[in-house]
Amino acid sequence: MGPKSPDVHGQFKPQPGAIFRSPFGPFPSILEDLNIHDFCFPPENPLPKADYDLFIDAYTGSKLTLYEFYDKVCSLARAFRYDGPNPMGFSKSPETDKEPGEIMGIFSRNNIYYPVIVHACFRSELVTGGISPGSTPYELFHILRRMQATSLLIHESHLPVLREAVKIAQSEDGKNGGSKLVLNPKKIIVLSDNPTADFVEQFPTVGHLIRSGAKMAEPTRKRKGGKKLCFLFQSSGTSGLPKAMMISHWNAIHTALQGMVGATRTAEFLGVTPTHSTLLGVVPAYHSYGMILWILRVNLYSATNIMMHRWDLETALQAIEKYKITMLPLVPPLVRQIAQSPLTDKYDLSSVMTCVSGAAYLPPDVSHALGQKLPQKAPIPSGYGLSEAASIASPPAPGIFGLPAADPTTIGYLLPGVEGRIVDPDTLKDVPRGQKGELWARAHVVTPGYFQDAKATAELFTEPGWLRTGDLVYRDEWDRIHYMDRLKEMIKVKGLQVAATEVEDTLLDHPEKLIRDACVAGVDNGRGDGSLFPRAWVVVTEEGTRQGEEAVLRKLHEWVNGKLSRHKHLDGGIEIVDLIPRTPSGKTLRRQMRDQYHERLRAQQKAAKL
Secondary structure (H helix, E strand, O other), X not given: OOOOOOOOXXXXXXXXXXXXXXXXXXXXXXXXXXXXXXXXXXXXXXXXXXXXXXEEEOOOXXXXXXXXXXXXXXXXXXXXXXXXXXXXXXXXXXXXXXXXXXXXXXXOOOXXXXXXXXXHHHHHOOEEEEEOOOOOHHHHHHHXXXXXXXXEEEEHHHHHHHHHHHHHHHHHOOHHHOOOOOOOHHHEEEEOOOOOOOEEOOEEEHHHHHHHHHOOOXXXXXXXXXXXXXXXXXXXXXXXXXXXXXXXXXXXXXXXXXXXXXXXXXXXXXXOXXXXXXEEEOOOOOOHXXXXXXXXXXXOEOEEEEEOOOOOHHHHHHHHHHHOOOEEEEOHHHHHHHHHOHHHXXXXXXXXXXXXXXXXXXXXXXXXXXXXXXXXXOOOOXXXXXXXXXXXXXXXXXXXXXXXXXXXXXXXXXXXXXXXXXXXXXXXXXXXXXXXXXXXXXXXXXXXXXXXXXXXXXXXXXXXXXXXXXXXXXXXXXXXXXXXXXHHHOEEEOOEEEOHHHHHHHHHOOOOOOEEEEEEEEEEOOOOOOOEEEEEEEXXXXXXXXXXXXXXXXXXXXXXXXXXXXXXXXXXXXXXXXXXXXXXXXXXXXXXXXXXXXXXXXXXXXXXXX
């Protein structure tokens, strides 16, 4: 745990200054050149004595045990290694973004082989990057360029998207000063649902390379890691196209360490021994949240992961009952769906010991609603992180270090090794405790920056080492962090700020439960003065449908007007929709809703002039 680890039964004292720190203390020291794969599978002792099911496909029942996982990782890594037999003709990967080299994109939905592929890349020192399986051809073309991906590992179901992306490249490549697509069509590997297939179309499969690698000799070498480039994430967010964000082996190891330190200290505090866990694997593996769960924790904890390549509520509930799942890592839309669905009454959820939410803001009412359906009858805690620093804050066990509980109105306390500041985003001055400002974070989990994008990186770090999260929060008397909103999603109305999440929570809190989802964004007020009106898009419940659109809109307006200040009223209107669009990680696509509304207005104005 490190020489400065605090007593779990002691009393944490909040720091009086502008910089505040984790109650768990600093990180323990590690070898500076360590590779994340060697951290998870130490070469001198890579596996425990007893094997167990590590990954299970919730739909097909296919399995990989821990021993099978490690064996396949080693075989695939031999086939990936640039200085070995190298059947794919890979070159050496770059150590920083200042040099060229092999970068392999992974374009796949969740699959029990996804973590095998990533660990094989770690082991072979092949830099890789996950790509959202929901990407359109244009988005795929864009992220492959951003990553400067020279090779691609793709699930067979996504091949049509790749073909369209290549067509786009033929017409768009290099336009407007953009970089060119450098993907080599001879370096495409397919992840097939048929593990015995050697080729899909003309491309070799993951299974084929594993079988080939199993016949190759394992050379003795010391793997490199440390501050060298390890992985590229798509940065999250709702504005613009995604960027490629760098993660070093150092970042990945410290992210894994946070979970180990947190779990070990919690077990020590509670006086229990950690036991085998079974997790529901619906969080996408390409995302930082999924990376932590399915890749960075392999062999650090004893766990079985029930993987889902697509979300289906009843399949998830069946899996919970069948596999006696003990932990549900979720995103807010799934928390809400499970909480509100009558299907939960059909299945046995008594095995669930823990449920956590991440990747987006979780409204307190939703946290309480699902908590009441689970054995502990406690609100669902919500952690906080972002692609640029995967894990920053989380609610710990109540009472540890003498801390009061972090209820659902907070995102908890800083995680091990993290320091924080709350800063006025305009003046860049630290604000007093209790006053809202932008959260800045400093830790070994923080990204070195955006890949080959010095301008965007500079915007992240106004001061050296301090990551600007872009989130508005405030810090209370115990150094708990209270989330307010995304800085870029604050709506300016006559110079006053409106937090979209505050208005959304108010709408969802209507006592008649007229709606089950809401999105609020600022739209043009039509006066040409640059000011905005808050506008809401809502999805009605069965009760809302029964009462009718006119009654629902009237009651929602009356409710908001009675609860919130005048500048927060929905003068931009309320619109009933079938669905609120979200990213795979659960973030509301406010920009998309706003842009579609503005486009519709322009079309109507144009038609009126004809």
